[in-house]
Amino acid sequence: MDKDRVIGSARVVKGKVKAAAGKATGDAKLEAQGEAEKAAGQVQNAAGSIKDTVRGVAATPQRPDNTAGGRKPAMNRYFLFILIGILAVGAAGAGYLYYQERQDGIIIKTGELSVPIDGK
Structure with missing residues (x-):
């Protein structure tokens, strides 16, 4: 698991807490900051997911030539x-x-x- 996924998930949680606190106190600025933090965390989490996928494709072991009808x-x-x-x-x-x-x-x-x- 990529570190961006972990950090992104933490930012999402932090953003949700900020947004909830802003909504509860009626502070629109704090609520907006929380929503922005949540969105940034989702983007970072997605970037980490893409990195994991690329690493998985690059690390996939190659099959022998005799599989799939002799094709690579x-x-x-x-x-x-x-x-x-x-x-x-x-x-x-x-x-x-x-x-x-x-x-x-x-x-x-x-x-x-x-x-x-x-x-x-």
Whole structure:
């Protein structure tokens, strides 16, 4: 079990206590803080759960080649690394294209005419 799951669960409980105390005393600020703490704990708990799942997939022992009709398992650790690498390169490329698009200048639309303004 990942430490984020434990800490996240503790934050959820802490948030529930704060929200209940705020509701009981009529303190809206304390109640809102409790709800925010509870939500943050749920997010942290989910992150820990994802880490546990990834560790479980990466630590799964490989089956011999003679299982499933002689085929290798469909997903292994290297496949996950390659997939993550491809996603990272795609995200970086999309970010760069967005950056370049924003640097070209400004187009002001006035009716049917468009006037480009070079911001450099």
